[in-house]
Each structure stands twice: as structure tokens, then as C-alpha cells.
Amino acid sequence: MNIIKRYSIHRFSFRISLFFGLLFFASCTYDYxxxxxxxxxxxxxxxxxxxxxxxxxxxxxxxxxxxxxQKQKTASYPFQENTRMKFGNxxxxxxxxxxxxxxxxxxxxxxFYDMETYQDAAFGLQESKSNEYRYPDSLALFSTELKPPVIxxxxx
Numbered sequence: 001m002n003i004i005k006r007y008s009i010h011r012f013s014f015r016i017s018l019f020f021g022l023l024f025f026a027s028c029t030y031d032y033x034x035x036x037x038x039x040x041x042x043x044x045x046x047x048x049x050x051x052x053x054x055x056x057x058x059x060x061x062x063x064x065x066x067x068x069x070q071k072q073k074t075a076s077y078p079f080q081e082n083t084r085m086k087f088g089n090x091x092x093x094x095x096x097x098x099x100x101x102x103x104x105x106x107x108x109x110x111x112f113y114d115m116e117t118y119q120d121a122a123f124g125l126q127e128s129k130s131n132e133y134r135y136p137d138s139l140a141l142f143s144t145e146l147k148p149p150v151i152x153x154x155x156x
Contacts (some may be wrong), residue, residue, distance in 0.1 A: 039064075039092040041103060046079050047088035057105040062090055065100045065118040072115070 025091075044050050045057040059076040063069060071092045079085040100118065104110070114120040 012014070026082060037093070038096045039093055039099075041090040041101065043088045043090065043103065043105065044087065045088070045105065046075070046077075046090075048078070048086045052087070059105065059107060060090070061104045061107060061112065063102045063115060063121070064092060064094065065102070065121075066097060069116050069118075069121075070094060070099065 009035075041062055043057065043060055045055055046060060048084065056077065057107045060074070062071075062073045064071040073092070073136050075081050075090070076087050082091075084091055104123075109126055110123050111126065113124065
């Protein structure tokens with residue numbers, strides 16, 4: 001009888017150890033950075049929940065630089081390119097370090113040039129047939145805000 005109890009306890013212990021071992025290995029295989037989540041730019045005027053006729057943007061350009069262009073996203077109304085964009089979230093996966101992020105909104109009549117390097121990047125206005133520059137209708141709403149982000153989370 002004592003041998004049967006001891007045998008049952010060992011079988012039970014082995015099964016529990018095997019169960020937790022498999023659980024541990026299964027949990028270590030998930031890639032937490034698979035879906036570009038360690039840096040998010042939030043644009044409330046692009047959110048379908050907050051958007052009204054007076055409170056919205058028509059397009060957005062986001063450029064993330066170190067010395068060279070690391071990531072870029074461009075989207076336009078109704079921001080259907082990605083499910084998260086519908087809520088005003090523009091997600092990036094960046095390696096640890098400091099970055100310069102530039103966001104431009106309502107830029108339909110503005111052209112971006114040489115965006116690959118931070119020092120050469122520029123934007124310009126369209127020229128009319130009489131060689132005058134056409135200013136965009138949304139120039140009063142055109143603005144940028146600079147915040148140097150530091151990425152602390154590891155990335156693949």
C-alpha cells in the first residue's frame with residue numbers, strides 16, 4: 001500500500017512538473033514586439049471617435065529620424081489603412097535610442113523632398129503657371145510640435 005502511494009505521488013509530481021514546464025516554454029515563445037507597439041504618435045484629430053466637421057485633419061505625415069529616416073507613415077482621411085489609425089494612433093517599432101519625430105497635418109498642397117536624411121529633408125509649395133507659389137488652404141492650421149522621444153524598451 002505504501003509503495004502504491006509513493007508511486008502515485010511521483011506520477012502526480014511528474015505530471016505537474018511536465019505541465020508547468022510546457023506552460024513555461026509556451027509562454028517564452030510569444031514575440032511581444034511583433035505588432036510595433038513601443039512608440040505611438042497620437043493625433044486626436046485623426047480619431048474617428050473625436051472627429052467632427054470642424055475638428056479633423058485630412059492627411060498626416062510622420063517622420064522619425066536618427067541621422068537618417070528610420071520610420072515613416074503617411075495616411076489620409078478616413079484613416080482606414082490600419083485599425084489603430086482609426087483611433088488616431090500611429091504605431092512604430094524603434095530600437096532603443098533618441099529620435100526626432102516630425103508630424104505634419106493638412107499638407108495636401110505641400111511636397112516633401114529628400115526625406116532620407118534629416119539634414120537634407122525639405123518641403124515646398126507648388127508653383128503656379130505664373131511662377132508664383134500657391135499657399136495651401138490649410139496654412140493657418142499647419143503646425144509642428146517637436147518632442148525628442150527616448151525609446152527605453154528593447155526591440156528585436
